[in-house]
Amino acid sequence: xxxxxxxxxxxxxxxxxxxxxxxxxxxxxxxxxxxxxxxxxxxxxxxxxxxxxxxxxxxxxxxxxxxxxxxxxxxxxxxxxxxxxxxxxxxxxxxxxxxxxxxxxxxxxxxxxxxxxxxxxxxxxxxxxxxxxxxxxxxxxxxxxxxxxxxxxxxxxxxxxxxxxxxxxxxxxxxxxxxxxxxxxxxxxxxxxxxxxxxxxxxxxxxxxxxxxxxxxxxxxxxxxxxxxxxxxxxxxxxxxxxxxxxxxxxxxxxxxxxxxxxxxxxxxxxxxxxxxxxxxxxxxxxxxx
Numbered sequence: 001x002x003x004x005x006x007x008x009x010x011x012x013x014x015x016x017x018x019x020x021x022x023x024x025x026x027x028x029x030x031x032x033x034x035x036x037x038x039x040x041x042x043x044x045x046x047x048x049x050x051x052x053x054x055x056x057x058x059x060x061x062x063x064x065x066x067x068x069x070x071x072x073x074x075x076x077x078x079x080x081x082x083x084x085x086x087x088x089x090x091x092x093x094x095x096x097x098x099x100x101x102x103x104x105x106x107x108x109x110x111x112x113x114x115x116x117x118x119x120x121x122x123x124x125x126x127x128x129x130x131x132x133x134x135x136x137x138x139x140x141x142x143x144x145x146x147x148x149x150x151x152x153x154x155x156x157x158x159x160x161x162x163x164x165x166x167x168x169x170x171x172x173x174x175x176x177x178x179x180x181x182x183x184x185x186x187x188x189x190x191x192x193x194x195x196x197x198x199x200x201x202x203x204x205x206x207x208x209x210x211x212x213x214x215x216x217x218x219x220x221x222x223x224x225x226x227x228x229x230x231x232x233x234x235x236x237x238x239x240x241x242x243x244x245x246x247x248x249x250x251x252x253x254x255x256x257x258x259x260x261x262x263x264x265x266x267x268x269x270x271x272x273x274x275x276x277x278x279x280x281x282x283x284x285x286x287x288x289x290x
Contacts, residue, residue: 065094081236
């Protein structure tokens, strides 16, 4: 099955897509059914009070995760399996943020503080004298056109103080972002920590183009010397793991959403969890108790 000069955008890729569909048809069918449930369950019919920033944050992240979930499927089905795997890392982070915000209002405020803290880092970078050589005068003027550096800084610091969460500031009074590992530890979920220590770290190699990932694109001889460079379908990791992980992440999302809103029904979540475990056992995905 050659790939012509058009690569993945050529007609020859259809042969690979058809083989993938035949190999994992039952998993793809389940994915589409579950995605349909996620949309028809009327999550966005949930009435949020204007002052319910915790519920609003949870549902906002969930809305984003729905798009990520569908994107993973579309990429994988069209044999962009490595990119689908990369997106599953994003879905994992969205799941972590939903579970973290579900812990309480202070945790949600701490999550929301990341926007202001990141903005502070950005304006500090633009304003630092040692970075002037990387910005034209016009760039800096445009960046601080609406507000001066000091006005931006004071407004952001004031916002962070008004959140009323002591952990946002260190002993010196500087704002500190809570990283993903700290959020996971606060959630205290064995399965989420398992994914973080295994799956998340493995797929991060692709996100960051770490040297580990290069082995997908090389054939080595018996002395571990590079013998051949290859690309296209041969370099794609088309194992079904990222698809099962994505489904599992969304089921975990539903469990936290149910805990907060009482929706969707617990029995529906349990049914999908039971069915995906049964399907996963066929492909040896849920061999471990996660």
